[in-house]
Every structure is written in structure tokens, then in C-alpha cells.
Amino acid sequence: MSAVTEPATHDHGDGHHAHHPFQAHHFETMEQQYDSGKLGIWLFLITEVMFFSGLFTAYAIFRSYHPEIFVAGHHFLDKTLGAANTVVLLFSSLTMAWAVRCAQLGQRKGLILCLVLTLACAGTFMVVKYFEYSHKIHLGLVPARYFSFVPGSEHHGHEGEHGDAKHSDGHADAAGHADAHATTHDPAATPDTLDSTTAAQESALLVHDQVEKAAIEGKDELPYRIGLFFSIYYCLTGLHGIHIIAGMIAISWILRRSIRGDFGPQYFGPVDYVGLYWHLVDLIWVFLFPLLYLIQ
């Protein structure tokens, strides 16, 4: 019963600080509340590390058994795009750490700006990932037995796409486009995954570079079961991408609350917790990038 009356008396008596509006009733102080939340988010991050280490173990074992699959597979990944995404994520980590600083100091505008920048970086990362994925699916660089990339055939496909794109634009040629695709490639390489023409053109350019590179390095003879590399590639980057999307949702929530003015020197826990999660997602990419893109 005293628990009910206490907040009211203290709000009028000792001043506003005694009971912060965001202090949950089961915590003695804001500090205790913050520390509990912090331990909680660290425990969550531990489970995330264990979650990803399962996939890293799969990577380590398959790479030990079939190193040639990984060497051949990584030629299809664009090092430049991977490095660009690394820089984007590192920058988003900087802005997130800065956001925590702003929240601690009660700088509302700075906090909002930092969170918007972090969200923009996350969005950029996903857009680059989308172009990477769509051009791979386009080529038939898909997991395991669905792998349908045929060395040498991609040149025809490349020209066909270009011709189509020049004839007309918009959705009118979508059907013809899909037909051209189906005839030049294995029909199993689903034409449904085709997106807009601009995206196709973009990926066609990427494809061209990739094919040139592969030809130069004499990778026309692909090792059997190279699809294994793409299984691991899609699992690792896909799970990471899901974490980026989850992070974007969490940052949006924090952004909404910071616009409302919830955070200040006494209450910045949620910004810190989301920040820790975001840094972990960045941390995982720091390991993924050299393991997938930079194989010798």
C-alpha cells in the first residue's frame, strides 16, 4: 500500500528526480534499472554470438573439407561492393556510438540526427545487398543443387538483356524479357525473380565484370558442388541481413522515442541497448567480409 502512495508524495515533495517517469516500480534507482537492462542486453548478445557461431562452424568445416569450392565461389562476389558495405556499416556504428553519447548528454537534436544517419546507412547496406543478391539469383548462383550457372552462357544472356532494355522500357517488355531470360538460361533459374529493368541493367553490368574476372582467372571449370559455397554465403549474409532489418526496426523505435524527447542523462538505457545490438551486428560483418569476399 505504501508502494502506491510513495510516488505521489515524492513527486510533490523531493522533486522530479526521485521518480523518473520511466523508472519501473520494481527498481530502486534509475541506475539499478539501467544496470539490469545492460546485463540483459549483454546476455542477449551472448546468445547471438552462439547463434552465429553455429554458422561459422559450418563454414570452417566445409572450408576445411573443400577449400577449392570456396576459392572458386568467392570469384563471384564483388569485393568492391563488400568493402563499400563494410565502410557503410562501420560508419553506422560510429553514428550509433555518437547517438549514445548524445543521449547521455541530453542532446536531443544530435541524437535524432545520429539515429537518422544510422538508419540511412542500414538502408544503404540493404540496397547494396539487394543488388548483390538479385544479380546472383539472375545468374543462377543459388544454393546447393539449385545452382544453375553455366560458364560461357552468360554472355548471350547479357546481350539479350541489353537488347531488350534498349527496345523499350517500363513493364511492357516484362514478358519478353522473361522469355529471353528463359531461353538463354536454365529455365530452373526462375525468371519470376526478375525485378525492374533498371535493376536488370545494373546487374547486367555487374555480371559483365564478374564474368570477365572469372574468365581471366581461368575459372571456367567450376568445382563440383560449388553450390555449397552459395548455401553458406546466403545463410550467413541472409541471417546477418535479417539482423540488420531487426536493427532498423529497433532504431526506428528509438528514433520515435527520441523525437518525443524521452531520453536524457538519467534515462538513455534503450539507446545504449539498441546501440550494443547494432555494434554486434557490425562486429559479425567484420568477420563475414574477409571470410566470404577475401579468400585467396
Added chain:
Amino acid sequence: MDTAPAADAHSAHDEHGHGEFHVHVMPIPVLLGVFVALLGLTALTVWSSTFPLGSWDVTLAMLIATVKALLICLFFMHMLHDKPLNVMAFLSSIIFMALFIGLALSDYGEYKPEVDAWDSSRSPQSTTAPAP
């Protein structure tokens, strides 16, 4: 009767810092310095991948990635100024991850003959067109 101790607790609490608590605020130069260092290490790892280092390239890449991870943990994640309990908890996950990967890799040689035998029995004549 009940409210008196509570009021005491609050006044005692107010004495040390007006109900506020103090955490380490990361200075801007440290944040920017760490970011520049991370960019430099990214450039280093991309550059080093252009050299044929044989089996050492994974070691080097993982070494650079670990340094980058340390920088992110210590400064961006405030581990340097965090409670020892939190740091120890997180480090335990690294230990368990090392055990997980290490133990799994330590006996992969045991199954290699079987894997190779299975592989060669299934490998088709044409290497370019795997069976759907």
C-alpha cells in the same frame, strides 16, 4: 511508519548525485579516432588479400578482423568502462564459441576419408552441370 524509512533512503540517495548516475561518456575524438582506425584496418585487409599468402591469408584476415572487433567492443560498445560482470559474461561467449569451433574442427580429419569417398562416388563426369 512505513514511509519514514523510504524517505530516508531517498534523501540518502539524493546526497550522492541528485538521483543521477554517472556513466562514462565517450569523447568525440576517441569515437572519430576509432572510426579512422577501423577504416584503415579495412583497407589493410582488402589490400593484404591481393597478395598470395597461401594458408596464412585466413590467419592474417582473422587477426585484422579481431583487432577491429576489439576496437568496436572496447570503445563503441563501452566495454572499457563497463561493469566487469558484463565484460566477463560477454567474454564467456567468446570462449564457448572458440570451444564450439575448435572442438568441431579438431576431429574433422576423422571423417575426411568418408567424406572424400562419398564425394568421389557422387561426382558426375561433367563438372559444370550438376544434377538438379
